[in-house]
Amino acid sequence: MALTTVEREPGSFRSASPGLRLILFCILSITLMVLDHRNEHLVGVRKALAVTLYPVQLLVSAPFDIRRTVSESMATRSQLQEENLTLRQEVLIRSVRLQRMAALEAENARLRALLDSTEIVGDQILIAEIVSVDMNPFRNMLVINKGGSDGIYIGQALIDADGIVGQITRDRHYSAEAMLVTDVDHALPVELARNRLRTIAVGTGELDRLSLPFLPLNADVQIGDLLVSSGLGGTFPPGYPVGVVRDVRKVTGQPFLEIDAEPAAALNRIREVLLIKPGGRDPFADPDNIPETNKPATISAPPPADNTTAAGESG
């Protein structure tokens, strides 16, 4: 072991003085950090390096992808039948809801027209998958398999079937880094669905908890209240669920309530996310014609979305 090694290689140890080299590298890395700190000056460099390192990520996530594929293709017939059954039921329930939704949308559009208020435009949607790599353990971040080459931009909102997941923070060209709503650096303008009380939901660093630190003691908040995005700030489109209030505490001597909320999206179980691009063609409703039986919304996905399976005919 270590004991047996005598200086094998002759020659000088680092002819250039290592102290000098250390100082050089320290200055270099400090310069990099200063330039990178506000995420402005080194975007191109980061992107180039990230593209170079993309193979490492693919290498790491390959076994997980393979396992997923294998387990999907090895599913037994009864499992598939069972899953099919649940999915059918879910589609049925959802399409029934969607019928009502379309009628409401139409009514809403009519009322808005009466009020001379601006029309609500729908959002464009692109589906991306989560790449199985771990990011910085102290942050709630993830990597998705779509990037700038697919039309993704920084600040774009991510949702899943249940609610808002986060937003894109760095573009890696073929992939992208996203920050979850529960990250300590993340804040998101929300409103209570019940009384439209506006506030800000701040991440806590825990995947199952959001905090609402800015509501006064007399605010009308109850456990179980649904938080939806308010659309203020412009990053997130309005009206998507964010979380549910789980705990409201009054701390004596504090001017604000301490409120915990649970994110609506299952942040530790997501595999696929939808990327929203506000202001495209409305994918969810077509106010002109009340839909025939159960035709779900045609999701207007840009061509590269190879795995869009959301729009389909249900029996």
Next chain:
Amino acid sequence: MTRRVRVWPVFVAFIAAIALEVVPLPGVLQPVRPPLPVMVLIYWAMMWPQRFGLGTAFVMGICLDILHGQLLGQNALALSVVTYLTLRFHLQIRIFPLWQLTMTVFALLTIEAFLQFMIEGLAGLEPFGFSRWSRVLSGALFWPLVLGIMDRLRTQVENRDPSFN
């Protein structure tokens, strides 16, 4: 001794260490993921200081920064400092008995973690969480294993040299 040495197995070890750093682990295990890139780097800086030094540390740090989505240069700085210390004392720590070597590695890992802690604090990134320190501990516990694997790799690399030149 030979001038031209096959170093690619060592680079494979470096890449493997980096890859293992981002392999998804269940949440419970994440705080005890050993900081393999630092450990592998310490080993090679200690055993082969002519070949692996500050340059390797810097490049590796940049790779980790990108993969972790951290500040560019954060890991690079911490790894450079740790590698410098290793290089500085490599003749001493190389002949330490295992437990003493493990203690040294523990100290080096602590320095690395502390540097990162300070950098994140200075950058206003709310450095929190005990997993930073639990990783140091787990790194020290895993050190004998890493040492064994790397020793085997090194004997192979070195034995192979002459015949290939």
